[in-house]
Amino acid sequence: MSLGRLVLRHATSHPVRSLLTVAAVGVAMFLFCFLRSIVTSLDAAVKASASNRIVTASAxxxxxxxxxxxxxxxxxxxxxxxxxxxxxxxxxxxxxxxxxxxxxxxxxxxxxxxxxxxxxxxxxxxxxxxxxxxxxxxxxxxxxxxxxxxxxxxxxxxxxxxxxxxxxxxxxxxxxxxxxxxxxxxxxxxxxxxxxxxxxxxxxxxxxxxxxxxxxxxxxxxxxxxxxxxxxxxxxxxRTRTQSEAAFQADFVNMLGNLPTFLGMIGAAVLLAILLGIVNTMTISARERVRSMGILKSLGFPDAVAAQLYLLESIALVGIGATIGLALAYGSVPFFRKLFGVQIPMYEVAPDTLVLAVFLTIVIGLLGGAVPALASARLKAVEALRRGA
Amino acid sequence: MRPLIELEQVRRVYLKGGEPLVVLDGLDLAIGAGEFVAMMGPSGSGKSTILNLVGGLDAPDEGRILVGGEDLGALSPAELAEWRARHVGFVFQSFNLLPVLTALENVELPLLLTPLGKAARREQARFALEIVGLADRMDHRPRQLSGGQEQRVAIARAIATDPAILLCDEPTGDLDRHSADQVLDLLERLCREHGKTILMVTHDEAAAARAGRIVRLDKGALVAGSGPA
Structure with missing residues (x-):
């Protein structure tokens, strides 16, 4: 028995809810990585351009x-x-x-x-x-x-x-x-x-x-x-217009208009939606477990431990979902390379996208569990036992 | 000899609908080590409030609560939680087991607050379940147990850390007579053989009769049995 196991038992006590939450996070994280990868893949060609090559075209x-x-x-x-x-x-x-x-x-x-x-x-x-x-x-x-x-x-x-x-x-x-x-x-x-x-x-x-x-x-x-x-x-x-290879590549990206910004905004909106979803799920879970928190406190568990349980559960749910989403994002690279073909031939999920996704996973996990964690930490044992009765 | 539990001029007032409601009014109570005390009285007389105060779950507005000579009012919330984990075991009317854990895991739960290792914790939890006669039910979830068995698991959990004090809030209130007798037998044995000090709130005269002393409350004041027998 450990607190980790208690977190796991709580997380799996409503399997359908937990599965849906994990799936939602997975889809959201996949979408985020996918959208960002379109932008970074377009950008990668610009960044990888050589500085000793220039392109002369008609002005x-x-x-x-x-x-x-x-x-x-x-x-x-x-x-x-x-x-x-x-x-x-x-x-x-x-x-x-x-x-x-x-x-x-x-x-x-x-x-x-x-x-x-x-x-x-x-x-x-x-x-x-x-x-x-x-x-x-x-x-x-x-x-x-x-x-x-x-x-x-x-x-x-x-x-x-x-x-x-x-x-x-x-x-x-x-x-x-x-x-x-x-x-x-x-x-x-x-x-x-x-x-x-x-x-x-x-x-x-x-x-x-x-x-x-x-x-x-x-x-x-x-x-x-x-x-x-x-x-x-x-x-x-x-007349000619001569520019660096990077600037020439960037011109092609710019021909897509504000697409990178647009994709970035969609990605951010997806993550915000999933954050609200996680907060909602964890708040419902917390409401159902007021009595359990009262029990833990009556046994002598400090307020911080009660809060940690919600944070760990939230991070676990988000973490599992995000891992699935990231695996999907990486696994689907060959598929999207074929699908995009010449439009984005070098489509790939860049390492910095992975780092950002992991960082966002931790942030969403912490924020998602923070609301019930704070409420739980503030709740007195007697009040929790009375309300949960 | 100094009593194990001392309540001195304890006053507790709750706000109900914005109006002050005096639950305990200058109450004095002393309970000796190893005593089995039943606390009776009508609803709202302050019985459960006393349990919560003695267990450090609540604090008095006035007066002092001393347990083993230690003034609970001087402890911070974190210190109080630690103190509770070491010295007090709670037994509730509605058992209050965590439904997602097995009987063994429920009993092991308070042991997480001790320095014991995993194997030692498990061994001690098994021992506690053996004491309450449920060694063969340790892998059952609460919903797979009868009410009496659930309460015995709750008692095993309460004694798992070997606390000096057991605070029981109507432990037989939700049980049939047979199960209630089993639980009371167990509490008696814990007091007699293991030296536990037990403070039990009950409405049941037959249950109270199993205790060594009965204290009666009415409107926040003791009407009988204020000192150790």
Whole structure:
């Protein structure tokens, strides 16, 4: 026999009520973690961005292509180490549901610029050598069951082929990502293959490149290089907007408007609702146990022990529920990665979300038990025995 | 020899509907160690109030309560709780067992306040249940026991820490005659063989007759039997 066992017996004396309370906390904590993880996953790409990479895009719009000649010109800007093209292809696999990110790029340059893009040397060499080849992220390979050597047919939407045929890319490699700024749900192919096809008139679509990825030399301030590039094109023919990779990633997050704030508010509201629910449950329990508290006090248990029983019970109920909620949140990461696909390809429950959830669990547990605990501590034994009779 | 329990000029006034209600008015009472005292009187005469005062569950408005020479009024609430755990065992009319615990666990409960280890606590609780003749019911929950058995478990709980004083508030009030006799036999034995000092409130003359002394109260004052026999 121990006070812990007494807490357990009290908590399980109304099994249905306790189960519902635990389930409610579990669902609330899962929701909190899920909503917060959407925000942190979007944010993680921004935080993981390299400080020595900058992105040059049209100052008018991301949808406005930059002239190809800009690549050579920017390469000559002092402080620039390398420049790669990146063009948004926007193709569809099979139908509209088969949408994922596809970019035409310069294989050798981008692999040098992005060391976090992990590709076995043999596959790297194969991609560089094959102008119709592509590499795909491990998540994409898993989702569609693609392997090296497979041919991926894509319907061009921005770049339709004039013969209405599909574009076909051969999988030369499957990459993995070492950091959150690179997702594993994208296909990269040769920019030159796209450009040559357009040149031959076999496909239609805008020429040029969506953006230019610039690697800054070590020891050079990225801000200075950005300013130099934008200054160079300030008179046209097309003005540019150059920003750090982090700022570029943040722009995508900002395109979602106030979604992070909105999700945060929903998460907070869910937790507040569950706190009120716990207070209600514990208050009902306390009302039913006035006599038991009187008995304990008459046996010589101090007021503090009576209060502790409610606090421990509340923490136990909330703790069990929160553990289930957290397990659900972690367990469902693969499911949500598939569900979100390209929208949030690097969805994950971050460690700081876990820490915050544990902290909130303790706070909700303590606050939930505090009301009956205080009332119980103040109640005199005689009064408790009389009221509970 | 000095009495174990002494009430000196005790006055207790409750507020009822905003009006003062004098329950005890300058009461003097002394009970010797090892005495079995029955306390009788009409409802509202102050019997249960005396039990609560002696057990440190309530405090007088005036006067002093000395137990073993210790003035309970000088103790803080926390000290009073500790004192109660060491020196007093309560037996209530409605048994007051915790329904979520087994008989053994109910008896073990006050032992949590002692420095005894888990095994020793369990052993002592078993011994207390053996004394009340319920060793074979230790794993039963209160709702699985008869009224008489519940009260015997309550008595086992009251004696588990081996307190000097047992305060019994109508311990046979909810029991049939047979069960009441068993409980009274037990209380007599605890007084006689184990030296417990027992103060028992009762309305039952037959139960009171089992005590060594009967004190009678009326309107907050003793009308018979104020000192040790």
């Amino acid at each position: 008018v719009s991301l949808f406005q292509s930059l002239p190809t000649a800009y690549r050579e010109q920017i390469r000559d800007v002092p402080g620039v180490q390398s420049v790669s093209r990146l063009t948004w292809f926007g193709g569809l696999y099979q139908d509209e549901s088969g949408f994922f990110g596809q970019f035409g790029t310069d294989p050798e340059v981008i692999l040098e610029q992005y060391p976090e893009l992990l590709l076995p040397p043999a596959e790297r060499a194969a991609w560089v050598a094959d102008r119709k080849g592509c590499i795909i992220g491990a998540g994409l390979a898993e989702k569609y069951g693609w392997r090296v050597g497979d041919e991926i047919p894509l319907i061009g939407t921005i770049y339709p082929r004039v013969d209405r045929a599909e574009w076909r890319f051969t999988v030369c490699g499957v990459y993995r990502s070492a950091k959150a700024n690179v997702d594993e749900m994208t296909l990269y192919f040769h920019w030159s293959y796209l450009d040559e096809t357009l040149e031959r008139g076999e496909a239609q679509g805008p020429r040029g490149t969506s953006v230019l990825l610039v690697r800054v030399q070590d020891g050079v301030r990225a801000e200075d290089v950005s300013a130099a590039i934008d200054a160079y094109y300030s008179g046209g023919p097309q």
